[in-house]
Every structure is written in structure tokens, then in C-alpha cells.
Amino acid sequence: MKSRQAQLPEGWEMKKLGEVCDILDSKRKPITKRNRIAGEIPYYGATGVLSYVKDYLFDEKLVLLGEDGAKWECGDNSAFVIEGKTWVNNHAHVLRTHKEMLIEEWLVYNLNFQNLMPFVTGMTVPKLNQGSMRNIPIPIPPLPEQRAIVALLDAAFAKIDQAKANIEKNIENARELFQSKLNEVFSQRGEGWEEKTVDSISKIVNGHSFKSRDFNPNYEIKAIKITNVGIKEFVEDDSNNLPVSFLKDYSKVKISEGSIVLALTRTIISGGLKVAKVPSSYHNSLLNQRVAAIMADEAVINKDYLFYYFSSKIVYDYVLNNVNTLMQPNLSIADLRKMPVPVTTLENQLKLSSQIKKLSYQSELLIENLNRKLQNLDDLKKSLLQKAFAGELTHSAIPA
Template identity: 35%
Template sequence: MKVGWQTKTLNQITENLDNKRVPITKADRVNGEYPYYGASGIVDYVAGYIFDCDTLLVSEDGANLLARSTPIAFPASGKYWVNNHAHILKFENMITQRFVEMYLESIPLDRYITGAAQPKLNQMALNSIPIPVAPFFEQQRIVRILGEAFDGITTAKANAEKNLQNARALSESYLQSVFTQGGEGWEQKTLEEISTTFGRGKSKHRPRNDKILYSGKYPFIQTGDIRNAEHFITEYSQTYSEAGLAQSKLWPKGTICITIAANIAETGILGFDACFPDSVIGLVTNPKEAEIGFVEYLLQSFKVRLQAKGKGSAQANINMGTFENERFPFPSVTEQKQIVAKLGILCEETQHLESIYKQKLAALDELKKSLLHQAFSGEL
């Protein structure tokens, strides 16, 4: 540690105001203008307030204490209310408050957290966290440098996120245009008319989770596997045994899978023979009528409209009737193959761009972590 730095615990440099917290049940809250804070920030706005000062709030419980997908330390100012899911720390000045906020975001808290089902950072544990406290002028320098850097990182991440969304939107826009504009000689057909096999998967045995059905050599595809696929299903998370196969059906490689429950209207092409349940429709194309890739892209382009058909229930779903009554545009098989080739190139380019922007986002996150580490080890 650099000269002049001291290690102190939070209770030595802050005033804890937890005893002033007052939770309000949702039924008892009166809507108003004042922020109502919980473990992860503002959860509501209420008619009254119990604090009118600058403080640092620190999550007391919740899975985010371990996951750290959002900040666990965040400032509150003005007039506001805090429930009993966030600790309240008052500092002598805003520089030290921001300094400590940044430090808490830079370190893992696992060793201070209790509870597995419901992680908790109690007040005693919070107070025991050692803080490397720099001299005030050094705190000012670190807060200024990190603040400017984080503003730049935030802007860069926003630009990368926007570019990522734009790449996806461009691809989606072109995909939609292909199938909405159509062309000369395109015919409207049902999926059954262009297939040799078209029907729901099978999983007759009850209960569905009976152990005798699983851990065999036959891939068993579920809706989540299809949702996670990029056009082709190349992985599976479960297998059927001989007993599982006996009460199901083995669909051939090249079958187009369509989800009709949970993750509705997601599609993917089987990269191997596999079974799947009745929450999935299987379609084996007739090569004289349709090209596999064309049908899968076609269904992707109609996904938004098909998903809308499944809304309005506790669990959105569509059924065989949705597709039996739906007519889709089909050109000649030759033209279908040409369209698939073009869409394949576009898909590859889009995935390449997505990869670049995701790498940029990951690099920016690492840069932030590196700056925080340097700052609190006295190397900034």
C-alpha cells in the first residue's frame, strides 16, 4: 500500500443509518414523487420520505450480491425512502463516498455474505469490510480520473450496443423484405404441402421426468435447445434411453424443429437424428417442393407475427392449427436455393459484426476492472 494510505473498516469512516429504515408493503404504499429504494435501487415512488441527505446505499440481500449484474453500491440524494433491503451509509464528504462506492464495486464480497438460497450481507459483515483509504487529495484524484474514464467507457459501451442492435436490425430488415415482397411466380402454400412429414413430437410416458426415460444414446431436443440454436441445432442437453425412444419418435437429421410452447415459434434444423416432445413440431421438407434452409429462414421471418398469435394466456403457446391454416410464399426450389445462399452470406457477416461488438463490450468491462484494480492498489 502506498505511503499515506490507511486500512479502515466502514464503521470507522461512515455513519450507519440502518436504524432509520422503514419498509412499506406494496399494499400500503401511496404513490407519490419520492424514490423508494430497495436492494437494487429504486423500486417505486411514494408520497413521503424519511431521508433528505446524501448517502451511499449498499445491497443487504438478494442474488445480485453474488451475481453482480448490477451495482451493489449506489448513491441516493435529495428526499427519498429506503426499505430494509439496503444499508444506508452517510459520509463526511461526497469525495470519500464516491471513493468507497467505487472500491466496493471493485472487490468480490463472497466472504462477507451468508445464506445460499437468499444471500445476505448483514450490518456486522458490512462494517468489517477493510477499505484502503487514501489521503483526501489522492481520493479526489482517483475519483476524478475514474469518473472521466467510466464516462468514456459508458459512452463507448452505448455505441457498441447500438452498433450491435443495428447489425441485427439490418439483417432482420433484409430477411423481412425477402419474404414480404416475394416475386413473380411465388405461390402461397401451407407447410404440410411442402413436406413429407409434418407433425408434433412425441413424449407419451407419464410422468415426463421418469428417470427410466433418460441417460441413453438418443439425443432428446427441448425448446431451450432450439431457442439457443443459430439456424442449426448442434448441441443437446438431454438424452433418451431405449425406454425413452420407445414412447417417442426419432426424427431424422435435417428435420426443421418449431417450438409451440414456452419459447414459441423458435426454429432450428436438426444436425443429427433426435427425439423431441409434443411442444415441438417437426417438419421434413419435400426436396421437390422446398429447400430446408429456405423454410427455416421463412419461419424466422414470420416469427414475430406467429408469436403474436400465442399471446393472451398465462403461458403463450401456438399449436398445429396455427401452421395448418397459415399459407407461406414459395418460389421455385432453384430460386429458394439462391435466396438461401444470399441470406447465408448476410448471416455470416452479421455474426462477424456481432462477434466484434461483443468483444468490444467484453474489453471495455475488463478495462473498467483493470482501472479499479490499479486505483485501489495505488498504481493509478
């Protein structure tokens, strides 16, 4: 604490959070979903508004800091300001700043800049308990300086957030452009085109229900589980291997490189359709339950062409219309088998796949560059915060 105190700008002092805030945790109260009466009052949890209720607990400007169910690393926005009539459950600490020395926005900026993980306990269920929270160090400049720095940060962050929103829109546009090309290709009909079903142009394999005791990271044969199937991405994992003897015993579920794998449970998640192509490192792997493999009959269908088709919105919409959504979106093998596939000549498939591959590369390159710009803007935020809490933030430190 002394070394940190020595580095503070003139007129600043270092205080523990418990010295500059009243902790109002005893006043918060959770409401189960079934007991919540709908209304217009925001009901807050660790990360923000969960719902709206009829009554309130607080009616003032306060700071909430996640106790559990939050993230606490630098930039994770674990703290935020609330105002007016509100209800807070028991997953967020409720802080009332001592107005004579600390404004709420300064506290939020500082808490979100700090890495609070050293104050978090628990491995299975991480928690920022009240005792640890009280010891979090908070640099305190004079109130006029706090307000001036917060105003600079607010203005700079508003510009950065707008720039991020523009970039995110460009990323969305790039993805939509690629999808529109896929839809254009696979919506073609007429001479040279015909519609077939998936089971007529490929071999469909339904995974086997291996026992949990069958898996061991020290075994030689890789297994393809539902966790390996991402959104147009195969997620490799060395912890789920099977004995080499299983290759003979379960040869019916042996899968080769280049096959398409599709999750049958939670086939669609918020990011899209869970479909991937098996990489060379998983050649001759064994397929686990709730995953289907589509092994193209290369006499009639090109593997890349088929994968691009499964990556299209046409397939997404087909799955969405056929999943069983009573509990979770599951696709049946029967519906997979009868899924329609537009087929043209192998020569034309190869030509179209080449065009799509080129467009995919250009799209991925553009998105990669845009994501890099997003990261640069996040880094700029951290840099501005670092200057702010070192007393070095001025108008000249903020890029135009």
C-alpha cells in the same frame, strides 16, 4: 489484513466497512405492490429503482449495497449512490459514510471493483448479510486524494460508456440490417411465388409429456425440452436423456437433425423468438411437451430457407399477433399449422439461402468483433480501477 496494509500507498489506511459507515438498515421498510401509493419518490431495491411512491424514509446522500437479489462479483455494480428523498426496501443495505474520512463515490467504486462473493452466504438464496458486510475491507486515502481519483474515474468512465453506447448501437444496426434483408426476401410476391401454410410444406410434431422420472443423464437417448430452444440457438444439455426403448415406444416424436424446433410456451421473450435448428448431436432425439418440431418436406421446401424464414421478423410478428397472452405468451399448434410461408422454386430457395447465409456470416462476424471491443472496454474499466486502488491512477494512465 496486515499484508494488504503493507501494500497501501503512503498516507492510505485499510478499514473495515463497518468502521467507516453507519448502517441504517433498521430504518428501511418494504412495501408490497398492492400497498404502494404512486408518487414521485423513488422506491429502491437491491439493484435500483423498482417504482415510485408517495412518501419517503431518507432525505440525504447514501450508498446502497445489495443484500439479496443482487450480484457481487467484480464489475457487477452491486453498490450505487442515492440522493434526496428516497424509500428503500429490505433487500439493500443502507450506508451513510463517515464524511470526515470517506466520500460516497469512492466507496461505490471500490465495492463494485471488489469480488464480494467471499462475504456472501447461502447457496439457494445467496445473501450478503450485515455481519459479513461490516468486515469488507475498504482502502482509505486522504479525502483530497479520494476526490481527485474519483474525478479521474468519472471522466474516464464517461468516455468509456459513450464508446460502449456507440458500439451497442452498431450491434443493433447490424442486426437490423440482417433482419431487413430477411424481410426483403420473404416479402417478395408475384410470378414464381405462392403462399402456403406451414402444415402443407412440412410435418409438424407436437412433443410428448414425458414424466420427470423418465429422465436420467445416464440414459442413451437425448430429449429436446423447452430449455434446449434458445433464440435462434440450440442449447445442448446432457442431463435430460431417455431410455433407448423409448425410441420404439414414442417413435411419433422422434426428431431428425436439421428440423426446426419452436417453443410453444413463452414463444417470445425479451430477446426474440425461441426457435432453433436441431444439431447433428441430437439426431433421432425425442421431443418433449411444449415444443413443436417442423420437419421440412424437402420436395417442396429447403430446410435452410425455412429456418431463415422462421428467423425473420415476419414470423415474429405473426406469433406476436397469435399468442395467448392472458398468462404468458403461448402459441397453439393450430396457429402454427396455418402460419403462411412464401414459397418459390427449390432452385430459387437454394440461391436465396446461400445469399442469406453469406450475409448472416458477415453480420455475425461484425457483431463478434464489436462484442470483443465491448469486452476490451470493460477490461479497461477494471484496469483503471485496479490502478486507482493501488494509488497509481494519473492522467497519463488514462487512454485518450
